Amino acid sequence: MEEAIPLFQMTGVSKRYGGVRALEAADLAVEPGQIQAILGENGAGKSTLIKIMSGVVAPDAGQLMMHGQPVSFASPAAANKAGIACIFQELSLIPDLSVADNIVISDPPKRFGMIDRKAQRRVAEEALRRAGAEDIHPAALVADLPLSRRQMVEIAKALARNPRILILDEATSALTAADVTKVFSVLKRLRADGMALLFISHRMNEIAELADVCTVFRNGRNVATYAAGTRTDNDVVEMMIGREYSHVFPAKPLRGEAALPPVLECRQLSWTNRLRDISLSVGAGEVVGLGGLDGQGQRELLLALFGVLRGCTGKVLIDGKAVSISSPVTARSHAVGMALIPEDRKTEGLLLPMSVRENLSFSSLDRLSRWGIIDRAAEQIANDEMLQLLEIKTAGLDIPAGALSGGNQQKVVIAKWLMRNPRIILLNDPTRGIDVGTKQELYRLLRRLADRGASILFYSTDYDELIGCCDRVLVFYDGAIRRELAGEEMTEHALVASALNIPGGKATEVRV
Amino acid sequence: MRDWRYWLAEQRGTLIAVAIFIAMFIIYISNHQAGLTANVVNTAANKGTLLALVAMAQALVVITAGIDLSVGTIFVLTNCVASYVITGNPFETAAGVALVLLVGLLCGAINGAIVIYGRLQPIVATIGSGAVFFGVALMLRPLPGGTVNETLADAMTGRIFGFMPASLLMLAAIVAVIWVPFRRSVIGRAAYAAGSSEAAAYMSGVPIRRGKFAAYVLAGLLAGIGGLFLTFFTYSGQASTSSASTYTLFSIAAVVLGGVSLYGGKGSAVGAIFGAFAFRTIGDLMFVFDLDALWQPLFQGVILLLAVSFGAIGLLQVRNRLEWFR
Numbered sequence: 111m112e113e114a115i116p117l118f119q120m121t122g123v124s125k126r127y128g129g130v131r132a133l134e135a136a137d138l139a140v141e142p143g144q145i146q147a148i149l150g151e152n153g154a155g156k157s158t159l160i161k162i163m164s165g166v167v168a169p170d171a172g173q174l175m176m177h178g179q180p181v182s183f184a185s186p187a188a189a190n191k192a193g194i195a196c197i198f199q200e201l202s203l204i205p206d207l208s209v210a211d212n213i214v215i216s217d218p219p220k221r222f223g224m225i226d227r228k229a230q231r232r233v234a235e236e237a238l239r240r241a242g243a244e245d246i247h248p249a250a251l252v253a254d255l256p257l258s259r260r261q262m263v264e265i266a267k268a269l270a271r272n273p274r275i276l277i278l279d280e281a282t283s284a285l286t287a288a289d290v291t292k293v294f295s296v297l298k299r300l301r302a303d304g305m306a307l308l309f310i311s312h313r314m315n316e317i318a319e320l321a322d323v324c325t326v327f328r329n330g331r332n333v334a335t336y337a338a339g340t341r342t343d344n345d346v347v348e349m350m351i352g353r354e355y356s357h358v359f360p361a362k363p364l365r366g367e368a369a370l371p372p373v374l375e376c377r378q379l380s381w382t383n384r385l386r387d388i389s390l391s392v393g394a395g396e397v398v399g400l401g402g403l404d405g406q407g408q409r410e411l412l413l414a415l416f417g418v419l420r421g422c423t424g425k426v427l428i429d430g431k432a433v434s435i436s437s438p439v440t441a442r443s444h445a446v447g448m449a450l451i452p453e454d455r456k457t458e459g460l461l462l463p464m465s466v467r468e469n470l471s472f473s474s475l476d477r478l479s480r481w482g483i484i485d486r487a488a489e490q491i492a493n494d495e496m497l498q499l500l501e502i503k504t505a506g507l508d509i510p511a512g513a514l515s516g517g518n519q520q521k522v523v524i525a526k527w528l529m530r531n532p533r534i535i536l537l538n539d540p541t542r543g544i545d546v547g548t549k550q551e552l553y554r555l556l557r558r559l560a561d562r563g564a565s566i567l568f569y570s571t572d573y574d575e576l577i578g579c580c581d582r583v584l585v586f587y588d589g590a591i592r593r594e595l596a597g598e599e600m601t602e603h604a605l606v607a608s609a610l611n612i613p614g615g616k617a618t619e620v621r622v
Numbered sequence: 623m624r625d626w627r628y629w630l631a632e633q634r635g636t637l638i639a640v641a642i643f644i645a646m647f648i649i650y651i652s653n654h655q656a657g658l659t660a661n662v663v664n665t666a667a668n669k670g671t672l673l674a675l676v677a678m679a680q681a682l683v684v685i686t687a688g689i690d691l692s693v694g695t696i697f698v699l700t701n702c703v704a705s706y707v708i709t710g711n712p713f714e715t716a717a718g719v720a721l722v723l724l725v726g727l728l729c730g731a732i733n734g735a736i737v738i739y740g741r742l743q744p745i746v747a748t749i750g751s752g753a754v755f756f757g758v759a760l761m762l763r764p765l766p767g768g769t770v771n772e773t774l775a776d777a778m779t780g781r782i783f784g785f786m787p788a789s790l791l792m793l794a795a796i797v798a799v800i801w802v803p804f805r806r807s808v809i810g811r812a813a814y815a816a817g818s819s820e821a822a823a824y825m826s827g828v829p830i831r832r833g834k835f836a837a838y839v840l841a842g843l844l845a846g847i848g849g850l851f852l853t854f855f856t857y858s859g860q861a862s863t864s865s866a867s868t869y870t871l872f873s874i875a876a877v878v879l880g881g882v883s884l885y886g887g888k889g890s891a892v893g894a895i896f897g898a899f900a901f902r903t904i905g906d907l908m909f910v911f912d913l914d915a916l917w918q919p920l921f922q923g924v925i926l927l928l929a930v931s932f933g934a935i936g937l938l939q940v941r942n943r944l945e946w947f948r
Contacts, residue, residue: 166825187827202825206818206887208628211811216827224806249628267826382941413942420941437943458944 115178117142117306118163118194118275123172124330125158132158134330135172140275145297145307147317147338150327151350151403151606153571156310159327160277163308164196165189190216195273197264197281203252210234210248213267237270238263242292258286265293269300276300277308282316283405294320312403314343314610326350343612351573351602358550359578360557363395370396372430373565374448374534376415379424384410386590388424392534392565397556399580400569402609407589408569409453412536415567416450417441428534442473442530449473449527451520453538459523462512466504469511469522470496474529496525501551517548524555535559537568541575553579573605587611635881636893642879643900650903653910660785666899666906667787668779668855674793674898675848676869677876678801679841681894684877686834687817687886688737688744692752693845694870696729698861699759700849705768705859708850715771719850726846727839729755734838738831752870759861766860768853775854789851793895796847800840801891813837817886875922876901879929901925 116139125133133155140146150156161167162174165183174181176192183189189196203212210230219229234248243262252260261281268276278297282290297307297320311317317324321338326349334349341349370393379388385407392398400408414422417435425432428446435441441448452458460469470493471478478489493507500521504514511522520540527535537556541549556579560566570576576583582596585608593608630637647666651658676693683690700722707718729751736747782788804810812833815823823830848869853859880897882889904922908915940946 185827186825190827198825202822204815204818204822204826204887206883207811207814208632212826215811215815215823218808218811220808224803225808225811227806247628249625249632251628251631254631413944418943420943 116140117177119175119178120163121173121175123159123162123169123174125162125167125169131330133162133169136327136330136332138325138332140306140308141323142274142306143301143304144322145301145309145320147321147324148308148310148327149317149324149346149350151573151609154327154350155330156327157279158330160196160279160308160310163189163275164194164277187216190271190273193272193274194277195268195271195275196277196279197268198279201260201264203260203264203267205251205253207252208248209238209246209250209252209255209263212252212263213237213248213270215267216271233270234266237266240269240296241266242289242296258289261285262289262293265296269296273305275306275308277310279310280312280405282311282313290316312610314346314612343607343610347603347606347610347612351606358553360554362557362581363561370394373428374415374567375425375427375430377425377427379411379414379422379426381410381414381419381422384589385414385422386588388591390584390591392567394533394563394565395560396582397560397566397568397580399576399583400567400586401573401576401583401595401605402586402592404571406586406609408586409538410589411586412450412538412567412569415441415536416448442532447530447533448536449530449532449534450536451524451527451538451540453542455519455523460511460519463510465508466502466511466514466522467493467507470507470526470529473526477530492529496529499528500525500555515545517544520544520548520552524552528559533564535564535566537566537570539569539571541570541572549575573602576600576605577602585609633890635883635889636896639880639893639896639900643896643903646900646903646907650906650910653907655910660781663785664779664781664787664789666902667790670899670902671789671793672848672851672855673869673872673876673902674895675796675844675851676873677880677894677898678796678891679844679848680873680877681880681882681889681891682804682813682837682841682844683744684874684882684884685817685886685889686813686837687820688834688837689874689884690733690748690838690841691745691870692729692733692748692755693841693873694866694868695752695755695759696726696842696845697848697852697869698866699729699755699762700726700846701852701856701865702759702763702768702849702859702861704850704853705763705770708770708774708853710771715774718771722850723843723846726842726844726849728842729846730839730842731835733842734835737838738834752866756861756863756866763859763861766858768859770853770857772857775857778851778854792851796844797892797895800844804836804840805890809833809836814887817888819887872901873898875926875929878926 118140120138122135122137123133124135136155136159138159148156162169165186165188181192183192204215213234214230218225219233220226231248238244238246238248241262243266246259246263252263255263265281282293285293301307309320323335324338325335326333326346328350372391373394375391377389380386388411400411402408410419413419415426417437417440426435433446435446440446456462471489474492475484478485478492502518502521502525504518511519514522541552556566556568568580577600582594583600583605584591585593585595585605587609592611595604654662656662676697679693680690703725704722707721708715709718733748733751736742736751737744778788778792780788782791809832812823812828812830813836815828816830816834820830876898877894878884879900880889880893882894901922904925905918908918908921
């Protein structure tokens with residue numbers, strides 16, 4: 111039987127970042143006149159897939175074909191030429207240029223070698239109209255627009271290129287409900303015009319409304335493709351999970367129903383539209399996980415608690431007393447005793463060219479110095495203690511921190527905060543990109559710190575980790591806590607279901 | 623329509639520079655003994671034009687979020703070259719002018735190549751290349767000297783129709799021939815885009831490298847035109863350390879006063895021109911108020927600091943403190 115050649119096809123595509131495999135022999139076929147949804151949990155390979163399709167990264171192996179002809183894209187511009195336009199999650203607009211400038215940026219209309227401003231204006235107006243965003247003035251500066259309007263400009267910009275394949279990567283996440291309705295009718299019209307659309311979203315209701323075909327990714331592979339509406343939400347969750355357990359977690363202490371005395375509490379904490387009425391409490395000796403899909407406000411919560419964000423509303427209480435934490439200096443002070451292990455150890459955690467010794471001492475210099483002079487002997491004692499406690503493998507204290515392996519770098523970041531004996535430890539996805547052995551050491555360390563009375567707030571994009579390490583998990587969705595899971599409720603199924611905000615996820619009991 | 627409001631917002635920096643200059647110039651003229659005579663205007667125009675040309679050069683590079691610390695030395699080097707070659711019959715003189723401009727272009731191309739293809743930071747690259755340019759200038763003219771075609775020089779520094787300074791007309795022509803096409807071309811837009819958000823520009827398939835390279839090359843050319851004018855004013859050439867460093871630093875000051883953001887992506891060379899004239903007028907104000915010339919650096923510094931603080935007001939509105947460091 112003869113099969114029709116798809117508009118775009120990729121076969122056996124693989125991509126590794128260092129030792130981490132992002133895609134492993136993945137296949138995908140894209141047909142015109144169809145909206146195809148891509149599903150998968152954090153790290154399933156969705157974003158790598160579209161980065162390869164849009165020419166941002168090159169695959170290690172595999173083949174891309176357009177109309178059955180092999181193609182390869184050296185840059186985003188090359189993918190554009192071939193007719194693939196992508197609306198990225200991180201906006202690709204240039205803030206200091208006007209809306210019209212941005213819409214035509216890839217290929218401005220020209221007259222006598224110069225940009226034809228009148229034609230540009232026409233193109234921009236037409237594209238904005240097609241995107242259903244006539245309210246945006248083409249002469250407005252992008253930097254002056256709110257996020258939801260910028261997202262609409264981004265969509266108009268993609269449409270102005272008249273692509274044959276349009277990729278939307280969480281393109282609706284910043285939009286208002288009214289915009290979503292408009293964008294959906296635009297997308298349906300484009301489908302009727304014969305465009306191929308790839309739609310990546312974590313909102314199951316959006317997928318149900320739009321998609322014709324769904325493809326599920328797991329562990330860097332496409333595991334299933336099915337016609338939309340033929341599977342239940344539960345089936346989809348089952349397809350998305352099912353990773354092998356590879357970590358060993360320390361035993362959790364058994365606790366009665368007696369509530370632990372709360373050390374850190376926050377009430378109705380809000381910030382712009384990224385955090386909505388967050389109320390939580392963490393007791394002494396408790397490890398509380400922050401779950402949900404990436405980018406639902408978990409990072410912002412940690413930054414808000416640590417005093418980095420301005421204009422937060424709501425209350426933060428330490429030991430039951432209201433405090434105002436206006437900067438990391440206040441956060442780490444004796445009265446609060448907070449530590450934040452940041453997301454990106456290379457920029458926010460370490461000073462890579464400086465020595466391990468200096469990095470270890472940085473957060474504790476006030477304690478290690480007298481009259482502004484650093485006490486070298488005290489520093490040495492404190493550093494040695496940390497090297498032992500965390501088993502940091504380093505050729506010496508005087509080599510640059512950048513020369514350590516990723517796992518050991520992360521240990522240095524953690525050690526530098528442990529030197530202050532913090533009572534409250536906030537961790538922002540601390541195991542990203544480190545090896546399994548170090549991960550397990552970190553899990554044991556967390557539990558040990560908790561047993562000694564520390565209160566830990568632990569954000570991780572790895573569901574196994576949350577289940578294995580935490581006493582409770584708060585699942586975030588769209589800047590708010592949607593569910594709290596504790597004890598037996600903490601299953602991967604429940605985590606994924608509540609991360610996707612599937613209402614039925616609560617009741618289902620599933621074997622794991 | 624609301625169009626004019628967006629235009630106003632876009633040109634805000636430039637318009638503020640124009641306003642500052644006009645205010646200062648009115649104070650200057652109303653306190654000048656001679657008042658508004660063609661002579662006073664011509665002198666002010668000639669002095670201002672020199673800095674304006676170097677400031678335009680600086681503005682082009684600053685728009686790409688870079689900085690060019692070699693503009694002053696290109697200015698001096700081309701002055702030294704011009705003091706040798708711009709002589710003889712009209713044909714030879716024209717060839718000499720072309721050669722001087724070519725030297726400026728070449729200097730800019732060297733800077734661009736080092737920064738873009740050598741991936742060095744602009745500040746380091748241009749300190750290094752600037753030292754080389756100055757070294758060449760020193761070899762050419764260790765002591766003041768040389769000549770220039772005086773007919774041409776007088777025509778360029780004199781008045782047309784008895785009141786219009788020729789230097790201002792030349793400046794307007796340079797804006798029309800170099801700046802306007804750059805601003806309206808794809809390459810120019812790429813330079814702005816690279817300065818505003820290089821990652822977003824790359825993702826949108828913008829020719830970033832060509833845009834940045836063009837900015838450096840045109841900066842060299844403009845600094846070279848500045849050197850040419852310096853020769854017309856002085857009839858000679860000299861490898862002067864103080865001119866080189868003064869013009870480099872003043873060009874940065876003029877750019878900031880002219881509303882060009884040092885973070886890149888914002889502002890225009892026209893703003894830089896008015897910034898340069900405003901900065902020059904500060905010095906003249908000291909003169910008409912009979913203040914000791916020793917006060918000039920302090921006075922100029924205060925004005926500059928005020929202008930820079932004005933530009934940093936936006937930082938007060940940041941809601942995520944981590945953005946201060948990005």
